[in-house]
Amino acid sequence: MxxxxxxxxxxxxxxxxxxxxxxxxxxxxxxxxxxxxxxxxxxxxxxxxxxxxxxxxxxxxxxxxxxxxxxxxxxxxxxxxxxxxxxxxxxxxxxxxxxxxxxxxxxxxxxxxxxxxxxxxxxxxxxxxxxxxxxxxxxxxxxxxxxxxxxxxxxxxxxxxxxxxxxxxxxxxxxxxxxxxxxxxxxxxxxxxxxxxxxxxxxxxxxxxxxxxxxxxxxxxxxxxxxxxxxxxxxxxxxxxxxxxxxxxxxxxxxxxxxxxxxxxxxxxxxxxxxxxxxxxxxxxxxxxxxxxxxxxxxxxxxxxxxxxxxxxxxxxxxxxxxxxxxxxxxxxxxxxxxxxxxxxxxxxxxxxxxxxxxxxxxxxxxxxxxxxxxxxxxxxxxxxxxxxxxxxxxxxxxxxxxxxHLARCAVNAETMQTDKHFIKPAKHPKTIHIVGGGIGGMEAARVLKLRGHNPVIYEKSNVLGGTFIAASSESYKGKLRDLLRWYRRQMDVLGIEVHLNTEITDPMKFGRKSDIIIATGSKPRILSGVPGHEKMIEACDFLLGKEVGQKVAVIGGGLTGSEIAYELALWGKEPIIVEMKDDLVSQKGVCLANSSYLREYFALHNIPVYLETKLKEVLDGAIICTDKDGKEIRIECDSVISSAGYVPNPVISDDVRTSNMDFIGDCKQVGNLRTVIWRAYEVAMRM
Incomplete structure (x- = not known):
């Protein structure tokens, strides 16, 4: 010690x-x-x-x-x-x-x-x-x-x-x-x-x-x-x-x-x-x-x-x-x-x-x-x-x-206070299971499968495990999330799980129709393609992974991700501006009031401009044009624009053509949060 x-x-x-x-x-x-x-x-x-x-x-x-x-x-x-x-x-x-x-x-x-x-x-x-x-x-x-x-x-x-x-x-x-x-x-x-x-x-x-x-x-x-x-x-x-x-x-x-x-x-x-x-x-x-x-x-x-x-x-x-x-x-x-x-x-x-x-x-x-x-x-x-x-x-x-x-359960541990339904049960017939995607969901599924006695194999298209969680954990104050990412990567090593990096699987059927397959390919950003000038925006994950922005930054989307990005920008000494279509920030299920009230009160205390019930109309060089709830146009000067408009599932194969031995986990099934990703990965791994 x-x-x-x-x-x-x-x-x-x-x-x-x-x-x-x-x-x-x-x-x-x-x-x-x-x-x-x-x-x-x-x-x-x-x-x-x-x-x-x-x-x-x-x-x-x-x-x-x-x-x-x-x-x-x-x-x-x-x-x-x-x-x-x-x-x-x-x-x-x-x-x-x-x-x-x-x-x-x-x-x-x-x-x-x-x-x-x-x-x-x-x-x-x-x-x-x-x-x-x-x-x-x-x-x-x-x-x-x-x-x-x-x-x-x-x-x-x-x-x-x-x-x-x-x-x-x-x-x-x-x-x-x-x-x-x-x-x-x-x-x-x-x-x-x-x-x-x-x-x-x-x-x-x-x-x-x-x-x-x-x-x-x-x-x-x-x-x-x-x-x-x-x-x-x-x-x-x-x-x-x-x-x-x-x-x-x-x-x-x-x-x-x-x-x-x-x-x-x-x-x-x-x-x-x-x-x-x-x-x-x-x-x-x-x-x-x-x-x-x-x-x-x-x-x-x-x-x-x-x-x-x-x-x-x-x-x-x-x-x-x-x-x-x-x-x-x-x-x-x-x-x-x-x-x-x-x-x-x-x-x-x-x-x-x-x-x-x-x-x-x-x-x-x-x-x-x-x-x-x-x-x-x-x-x-x-x-x-x-x-x-x-x-x-x-x-x-x-x-x-x-x-x-049922309080006191845990997003990162599906077994906590749920041992009646979430517990490791040894597999009767161990088998090889192919996992397409090495994000948190893919790693959790592999971890549970290995503990049960199966042989999981992960295929990750990039050169590192973590998926979108790498971006999600990148902000300066998110050291605990980076600790979780390290923990998962370590579990892959400790358990001896086979991992193939730089290996993109575009057609899971290559493993054979009778193969056991888990699709864990995550989600992709929602693109505001109907907004003129949308190509000028920086996608949230690109920003989180290091793309530079100017001093005055408009963040389009005031959900949890957009609000956290604005908070990070403020910590850097930048001047964030939040534009949100709903009537409140972090207006979504699953985010505790202890978390959301901190962000709302931080923005109010530091006089960070927040435009609620406001819709992005156009992105210009050096400004954005928005409309408020009454249809009035608002011009907001800014150096950069970050798009945080949400995500949509990104499976490599559609749900309607999957085989009986194939299942989907994480955001490629339905976009949620870390809890939904980990719990579903655990449950799917227990069914196989």
Whole structure:
């Protein structure tokens, strides 16, 4: 093991509970022991994930947050005694790993509840509202400290919680914690004076406008969180550890307005001066640990950092906070393990929190310890599989229902939290399978086929594996994507997969009609051939692969690719201009609000011109002509024009003439994202 990492593998204590090392799996919705957005039960898939993390050398493990009042079906968590018995039977197996387990209990979401279009209909139709109440009481689920707008929807506002409801929740925390303790759990974590969830909404002045004992003064705003820990200690004893998920600074300018790194702004939530006072106050109330990051749902990119956020984005604030408390402090949020180890060594941090890296590779800590970092499949901070809750103008959470009900899956690892359908099954009849295309899809298919016992052979027309992902990973801030590309190329070598570079297959039938073939030839750019002067434009991939542009650059297309290109240009000191036909940027499914809101707010902060509901009409030398939604012509001066108008499938053979032994994967089947490419490649490889 690298000497610099060793401080992460030293013991520490939370109260009287000793933890074997400083690696903490922080909680993610979907990795729950008692189910997520379904009737409470002991969840075997969640338990398997948690156990695998513990077996792979995490010291403290926190499953997904468990609502003490279930948003679906309205159950109180303490009412199903059977699942606690099932948990108790499982705990000895968990404890064999030497790890400790804290279960995270949440009061809920309040105004941060991710409202969908279906929920808007249920709430606003009187008949449906009554009919849906037994399984989804939206009025209760979204209730907050004070009447306030929902983060996702203008059609489903939050009402004020009653004092009676608050007391119900306090009691539920105590009862649930006691049952968990009796089942053998090592501690609980209260969720959360953090990220703008319900308990946090009570503490934040821009949300809490109450005039009773739960609003107004500092003590009143933190009363709900204090009463909860006092009730848990009353039920479980003073020595039972209780952690608190805690945001050091809200990083919030107002409702649905975050503050970007380095931005000069006025804090409407919790600033550092209040935070150091609050941390001490909560410690004195009985909390034994603070599990920290920054942000709210209004500034969601702090708690769920996309790839645009700086590494270790929360660490400085967390280390500063530690100076004002005597209890252990953990930091989470795009942490570099070596930087975290340095902070532990210097006494500025007690534990290092990681979440999404465990989804990408549950064995990453073990590999880190055994000097096998090259074998770690990296998290690329995309949120495509784990938290693809997307939002754009006029549309609430536009996430597929299957994704809403099954969080904490992973775009780069099809097996994560899906071992019931995604698992390596040895082939009964090993055979040679020809793969046309050596992009990510082709390499994933080859990897899975080889693990099953088949003999995959890749044919790639260029001189290097990677396909369009080479361009997609080229931007300066996309080091994690380049890490994934390296990982895939390494897997081809480690597994001994036969690869033919500089080999273009124009007719897959050359292998014979009875041959097993996978087509993975990707997509090609959509050309705006109807636009006069379109030949003057630079295609997005050509730019990403190095084609030079001038100082002032018009980007045609404000989807994710176009917006990321504009962001890269801005980082270079160029002057990007975005032209988009839709009424919002990144107006597409599958892109998490944490990612898209960062880009939108970055462009607004830096005064980058964005023309929405605007159509390209003509490309001139030194300018473009566009038309707005009213048909008015706009002339935009620019030195270069980049076309990011999307992509279309590019199979080398049409679907209707394929043989029964041939299948299509990736963008040559249907243009999607990295998740759709990897998951389909995995599934096709498992069928062959």
């Amino acid at each position: 690298d000497e610099r990492l060793k401080p992460l593998f030293t013991p520490w204590k939370i109260g009287n509970c000793e933890i074997k090392n400083r690696i903490v799996l922080t909680s993610m919705g979907g990795t729950d022991l008692f189910g997520w957005m379904e009737k409470n039960h002991f969840d075997k898939e969640g338990a398997n994930f948690i156990l695998n993390v513990a077996k792979n050398n995490a010291g403290l493990v926190l499953p997904g947050c468990q609502p003490v009042y279930n948003p679906m079906f309205g159950q109180w968590l303490y009412t199903n005694k059977q699942m606690y018995q099932d948990l108790a039977a499982w705990m000895p197996e968990f404890h064999k790993t030497g790890a400790k387990l804290f279960v995270q209990l949440t009061a809920g979401f309040g105004r941060s509840f991710t409202v969908s279009a279906m929920m808007e209909k249920l709430y606003n139709n009187p008949a449906l509202r009554v009919l849906s109440k037994p399984f989804m009481d939206l009025d209760k689920i979204t209730a907050s400290a004070s009447p306030s707008p929902n983060r996702w929807s203008d059609k489903l506002p939050s009402r004020e919680m009653t004092k009676e409801e608050i007391k119900e929740f306090v009691v539920a925390f105590g009862k649930s914690a006691r049952l968990l303790k009796e089942a053998g759990v090592d501690g609980v974590e209260v969720h959360a004076v953090h990220e703008g969830y319900l308990l946090d909404q009570f503490t934040l002045p821009y949300v809490n406008k109450r005039t009773d004992e739960y609003g107004g003064s500092f003590e009143n705003r933190y009363r709900f969180a204090v009463e909860i820990v006092q009730e848990i200690k009353k039920q479980c004893g003073a020595d039972f550890p209780v952690s608190l998920r805690y945001s050091v600074i809200s990083k919030t300018k107002g409702m649905r307005q975050g503050a970007l790194p380095g931005e000069d702004y006025t804090e409407v939530g919790r600033d550092f001066e209040e935070s150091k006072k609050a941390a001490k106050y909560l410690q004195d109330a009985g909390y034994d640990m603070l599990n920290c990051d920054n942000g709210t749902y209004d500034a969601w990119y702090w708690a769920h950092p996309p790839i645009y956020m700086p590494e270790n984005c929360n660490l400085e604030d967390v280390m500063n906070l530690k100076k004002f408390v005597d209890i252990p402090v953990v930091c989470a949020g795009r942490l570099d393990p070596r930087v975290a180890a340095d902070a532990v060594a210097s006494g500025e941090l007690d534990g290092a929190g990681f979440a999404r890296p465990f989804l990408a590779d549950t064995e990453w800590v073990t590999k880190l310890m055994n000097d096998k970092e090259d074998d770690i499949r990296p998290c690329i901070l995309c949120h495509n599989g784990c938290f693809n809750m997307c939002h754009y103008k006029g549309v609430p959470n536009d996430q597929d229902l299957a994704d809403s009900l």
